[in-house]
Amino acid sequence: MNQKIAILCSGGDVSGMNPALKRFVEYAYARNLQPYFVRNGYEGLIDNHIVPADYHDVAGIITRGGTKIGSARSLRFKEASYRAVAAENLRSHGIDRLIVLGGDGSFRGMERFYHETGIAFCGIPSTIDNDINGTDYCLGVDTALGVIKDAIDQIRDTASSFHRAFVIETMGRDCGYLTLISAITSGAELCLIPELPVDIDDFKGCFQSQIAKGRDYFIAVVSEALDSKKVAEWFEKELGFESRVSVLGHIQRGGNPSVYDRLMAFKFVTYAIDALLEGKNHSIICYNKSHFNFKTIDEVALHPYRLDEELLNLAREQFLPTRCQM
Amino acid sequence: MNQKIAILCSGGDVSGMNPALKRFVEYAYARNLQPYFVRNGYEGLIDNHIVPADYHDVAGIITRGGTKIGSARSLRFKEASYRAVAAENLRSHGIDRLIVLGGDGSFRGMERFYHETGIAFCGIPSTIDNDINGTDYCLGVDTALGVIKDAIDQIRDTASSFHRAFVIETMGRDCGYLTLISAITSGAELCLIPELPVDIDDFKGCFQSQIAKGRDYFIAVVSEALDSKKVAEWFEKELGFESRVSVLGHIQRGGNPSVYDRLMAFKFVTYAIDALLEGKNHSIICYNKSHFNFKTIDEVALHPYRLDEELLNLAREQFLPTRCQM
């Protein structure tokens, strides 16, 4: 009789989860495993929303953002009694391996579950914030960046027509990755992230000089951890520039998965299944310097995420007030 | 010697202005007129930012949102003394005809200008709000609707993955056109516009019934004239649904002009130039029932815009609480 394997999505959804589900079903069959879907993350484990999956379930989903099987945060899974129920449910289906798409919090819960129950898992880092320590890439980041790029390209149209300063607030929680890459790749004049504290007043002279030479709009990209409204007010007060805040919000989570996210989903899932079959029982698959490897939860979650130094150097060179080009 | 004609953009920019500029230059030459650009609306008239335009100036702009020549609102143009300066500037270039892309406020100012100076104009209704009385279509609406559609499609991805209610606030000022069309074409569950007052509590029973049958997310599209935050709170309190507000904001103004806006820009400008050459000296070109015609400012601006009755009927049939399908 076939061995069984299940997949679930935990925490915030990202674009790339659906391609991962498709690959999961196909590769499970290729490796002679019966694939299962768990609906709505750990909630589905507890409530026994666990169903066999077929090719038919994943037809056409590669083009869609979000996740077909739902995602959720689960308070109940933090309690041992509910985890026992979850284990019981999995055993009743004969499932002893799980792929978990989520963040480090989700993996931490899974690690505890593994030690309590022996049910193996492999975690696939999935968050548009790209703020998981130990991996260079988290599923969903590239699609989110593409959505942000499109939005800023559109806002630039109107900014440049109307001589305004636009302050664009991007997601990322405490991590400036999305903000910084978006600022670089959209040619923003100003980028404010927690990792690169600046005194905005230090830009005043440079921006005034740019205005004197003909600059008639500004694009500022600002992390949601900072105060975008204050930045807009600064443009109004200090530079006399009509300004607007644009909070990109939840469009950043969705969208047709990019080629890169589809490819990463394909590889993450392939190697995660391989790892489980090879006996790696509780690991996170990480991507470092174009290479996949497997880390323990402590390697991933003990330390907070930090922007890589190369990127920070580019940020410093481009977005510190001292580098502002007159 | 060639006669001369100028174009300017006034008020909020829209996607479709650049295709209009391209057509303006080409068709002016085709009709043996020397085309001129006026920068930044009426401000440019006053400040004499009026320059001859060439094919070269419009190469490649057909794909870009916003307007290459800038747009602006002008307080000064409301004063007779500044209008006199503007007229003097135009005469110094030998320009006695103007195409104005803008809204009814802009046309009203131009009408006064015409009576004072004899300088002829033709107004092309241009606003994403589609709230100009007397024309079925305003330049920029279709592109804005496309941007909103893409945004809601993306938000739906995440809403359906995460079992949330999303309240999406769209532009349109007091006019529900953008909101209503967006709600219909994105398959929203709820649409709130000023023209169709409802008591949101009347949806409660129907939505509860839908939830009981398995509905696990809601998309509500709400006019900026209404209180989207309150709607989100209603979903939380009354239905126990986690909810988020997404204010689409200025992305709605931008974007690569749609085929429809490019085509309408082409036609609006062609017929506007024809009209000026035929001696229509102060008119607004309107589009009604697939037909272009020319109206006076009073026909356009005396009455406020009203949603057409066919659309309102569809709205009533689809989005009144009594029509909510359980």
Next chain:
Amino acid sequence: MNQKIAILCSGGDVSGMNPALKRFVEYAYARNLQPYFVRNGYEGLIDNHIVPADYHDVAGIITRGGTKIGSARSLRFKEASYRAVAAENLRSHGIDRLIVLGGDGSFRGMERFYHETGIAFCGIPSTIDNDINGTDYCLGVDTALGVIKDAIDQIRDTASSFHRAFVIETMGRDCGYLTLISAITSGAELCLIPELPVDIDDFKGCFQSQIAKGRDYFIAVVSEALDSKKVAEWFEKELGFESRVSVLGHIQRGGNPSVYDRLMAFKFVTYAIDALLEGKNHSIICYNKSHFNFKTIDEVALHPYRLDEELLNLAREQFLPTRCQM
């Protein structure tokens, strides 16, 4: 007991069929009808692939091109014996009304079916070619035009970088509508359609003059009914311009339905169902001058489609050799 109504797609698929299916299910329920899907056009009628449809079947399909229920051409339906089988199948489900998305050939078959069986139908013109006489608009056209626009925008990038002539072949069979609108809205230098015969050599002098003044690429948009290869050779031989043919092909059929096609699908289906309920038993719903009306098959199919005169005038004014601007 509820009355029943079915929908099917016949002939080439278009983007907009899925939004039509969604509206069909919702509005059928709103009108107290039980909706059915027929798979793969008339083939499904004959093979009794007729199934009740539910909200669940149309969730999320509004964003997808093509048609969820399949489309097909059917040779068998031309034979009376198979039509008798089809009628028997429909009666066995208690269905006596049909919505047919297709072209005039499909409607002609349906008309015969109606007279033989009394089963009522309403046809919704659906073809990207926009070549159905009697209606200004066919479902799918706007999305197809958007796909073509995006493709030409992309090709222009490389054409202008590399100093080439690009000859872009578009769909439309004998009808130049897609080609002409695409040429106008993409700012093409040359447009060749069956409705506007020209001698391409008459452009030579004008194009040479443009090249002398600095023009370094050409975009030509050519109907599939004409010989795009020959046009490319002409650029090579007569103008010494390296040239390429790009046959856009089947990408033109697909893509996320545009706002306009979603809205037209919504209206077409709503009014088609209304018409059937009001006793219009064998009609085609047409759209003329922003107004929906119902025509007989003879009004629609007796005469071949002709480009409307306004459009032809724009074409003549823009794309005749005598109008070429040096």
Next chain:
Amino acid sequence: MNQKIAILCSGGDVSGMNPALKRFVEYAYARNLQPYFVRNGYEGLIDNHIVPADYHDVAGIITRGGTKIGSARSLRFKEASYRAVAAENLRSHGIDRLIVLGGDGSFRGMERFYHETGIAFCGIPSTIDNDINGTDYCLGVDTALGVIKDAIDQIRDTASSFHRAFVIETMGRDCGYLTLISAITSGAELCLIPELPVDIDDFKGCFQSQIAKGRDYFIAVVSEALDSKKVAEWFEKELGFESRVSVLGHIQRGGNPSVYDRLMAFKFVTYAIDALLEGKNHSIICYNKSHFNFKTIDEVALHPYRLDEELLNLAREQFLPTRCQM
């Protein structure tokens, strides 16, 4: 007096060149260099189309495919006499450093030029084919993959509606990279590339079995080096499936540069300028395992490009007839 540096594009244009030009101008100024543009590749060197570049020249180009300064192939540059003219032109402007965006052929020419003239260069691998040995990534690849993905997503809509086999021919010359990644990320059923020779007849049994189980369309992605027409005929003859060939053609070269290409352009140019200032006089900047490094022309061009082994393994596992899932 400032030192001077020039940039040119050689060979096929790619999306990402414009962001590279923008970064080139900005970073040259940041490093206190006067930037120059050379138009139309080596042709512009020979014809002295070499002009100083300013911020103004690169405003807004980050969103556009192709290259603003033109690209070209140059036969003349293969002759020593013309190279001498090119050197003379550069010296007349005081330029002794060049950034070259192009392929290995272009770099080979530049290497000869360097040895003859001492004019330093740094080559940035730029080709959508991704077929340059020595670097994991060439500028333009990600945008091209995105365009292909969108096209295949659209074709899938119609394929699945109409029960057809679509054979999609992608660029890449002899290199299967574009084809393979596109096949993986679009969920194709068949992928044919030069690097993975198969006997297509070996798929027959598997595909027949899939059809028997309900599969009603096929997507095959095929390298331009192979015979896509023959593949389509095979589907018709052997499987009785109506089939179509779609040659994607030059749309693959264009399009709004992706985030990844914008970022890579930013980094490539930054580090290339750094390298020239540090005295690396004739090198190619390569990207390997997330790390930038500099190689000689022989390291890059002596050996033909080969698909990396990890990718080939995925290809074998997914697209060999023996892996076909029934």
